[in-house]
Amino acid sequence: MRMNEKQKTFSTMTKxxxxxxxxxxxxxxxxxxxxxxxxxxxxxNRCVNLxxxxxxxxxxxxxxxxxAKKRPGTYREKSFIHVEWPVVSMDRIAVAINAxxxxxxxxxxxxxxxGKCTDDAIHMTKSLKxxxxxxxxxxxxxxIMKTGDLKxxxxxxxxxxxxxxxxxxxxxxxxxxxxxxxxxxxxEKYWETMASGVGIFGRGNVGAHLMxxxxxxxxxxxxxxxxxxxxxxxxxxxxxxAEEESALTGKTQPPWPTYLRVQxxxxxxxxxxxxxxxxxxxxxxxxxGFGLSDEQISExxxxxxxxxxxGCLGDDGKVACNRPxxxxxxxxxxxxxxxxxxxxxxGLIRQQIFEQAWPRLKCMPDEKTF
Numbered sequence: 001m002r003m004n005e006k007q008k009t010f011s012t013m014t015k016x017x018x019x020x021x022x023x024x025x026x027x028x029x030x031x032x033x034x035x036x037x038x039x040x041x042x043x044x045n046r047c048v049n050l051x052x053x054x055x056x057x058x059x060x061x062x063x064x065x066x067x068a069k070k071r072p073g074t075y076r077e078k079s080f081i082h083v084e085w086p087v088v089s090m091d092r093i094a095v096a097i098n099a100x101x102x103x104x105x106x107x108x109x110x111x112x113x114x115g116k117c118t119d120d121a122i123h124m125t126k127s128l129k130x131x132x133x134x135x136x137x138x139x140x141x142x143x144i145m146k147t148g149d150l151k152x153x154x155x156x157x158x159x160x161x162x163x164x165x166x167x168x169x170x171x172x173x174x175x176x177x178x179x180x181x182x183x184x185x186x187x188e189k190y191w192e193t194m195a196s197g198v199g200i201f202g203r204g205n206v207g208a209h210l211m212x213x214x215x216x217x218x219x220x221x222x223x224x225x226x227x228x229x230x231x232x233x234x235x236x237x238x239x240x241x242a243e244e245e246s247a248l249t250g251k252t253q254p255p256w257p258t259y260l261r262v263q264x265x266x267x268x269x270x271x272x273x274x275x276x277x278x279x280x281x282x283x284x285x286x287x288x289g290f291g292l293s294d295e296q297i298s299e300x301x302x303x304x305x306x307x308x309x310x311g312c313l314g315d316d317g318k319v320a321c322n323r324p325x326x327x328x329x330x331x332x333x334x335x336x337x338x339x340x341x342x343x344x345x346x347g348l349i350r351q352q353i354f355e356q357a358w359p360r361l362k363c364m365p366d367e368k369t370f
Contacts, residue, residue: 018053019119023053024049024051027325028047031046040330043324045322047314048093050108052111054114057074059113068246071246098131104134105320121153138160142163143184147200159201162312166214213254217285218265220285222276222287229269235266237336241335260307264297264307265290267300274292298350308322308336309321309324309336324338
């Protein structure tokens with residue numbers, strides 16, 4: 001019996017799955033020359049971002065995620081962080097990585113919550129380690145993993161892992177990822193996995209994805225980042241940015257000044273310039289002081305570094321996983337800059353932080369005084 005076109009399409013989709021295929025971010029496809037395109041202000045994607053792929057998709061139902069089980073559409077059709085993720089063979093990916101521009105410094109495999117995913121992520125890591133030279137990170141799914149799986153990932157060739165804890169408190173985690181959405185994820189499991197990860201991969205080689213704008217206070221998020229820093233886990237910040245047709249469609253991004261203050265607090269905590277106990281917070285949990293002088297804060301802002309995307313580093317010591325425009329549209333005012341902000345951009349940042357955090361400085365001094 002001959003297959004009709006619908007049957008042929010289904011058969012092809014069934015065959016094109018991990019570990020022999022992966023989804024690839026649109027920005028990665030541009031960087032590797034697999035599709036044409038340019039990005040705002042000459043931004044480049046420094047990491048090969050891959051996503052484990054199965055026709056049945058992810059079994060989790062996180063309220064904000066484009067890959068959520070109950071979001072309309074097939075898994076192949078679903079977008080993630082607002083861009084298309086074409087399905088590409090691992091063989092073709094390896095060839096493209098080996099021909100990548102020199103600014104591409106890392107590969108990252110993102111897992112989903114699917115029973116097959118752990119073994120396949122290990123297989124894909126081992127394959128890329130054998131066929132390419134870039135360091136490899138894996139954004140893991142703790143819910144389906146055991147400690148032995150982390151060791152297997154390390155032995156397969158991964159040098160760093162990420163854990164998308166996302167929410168700043170246990171209650172918010174349960175609301176948006178656990179019981180509140182009939183999801184499988186548990187707060188305790190994520191923390192246990194991060195602790196195990198530090199023991200296996202080492203301090204500074206485990207990163208936690210954190211998302212601002214989900215109902216937490218700035219104080220709660222800063223306390224979380226300080227806790228992570230103490231245990232040897234780095235914080236990689238995102239802003240909430242609603243996915244179309246997700247459960248949180250219509251929910252707005254956090255105010256820009258709020259996100260800027262949290263970014264600045266992250267930098268200060270991770271660079272150990274001041275601690276959580278040195279900072280001040282108002283009655284609504286907003287940051288009112290960073291534990292440093294205004295002059296020190298101004299100098300840090302002028303560098304622009306705290307407001308750039310945070311993620312796993314490349315072998316050049318700079319952020320490789322810079323996800324251009326992953327949680328905002330290209331503009332002078334951005335939630336994560338994929339490049340060093342220019343003077344206009346740092347001027348806007350400085351104005352927002354000083355005016356919002358310290359009302360006494362609403363009359364901004366001339367730039368020369370900083």
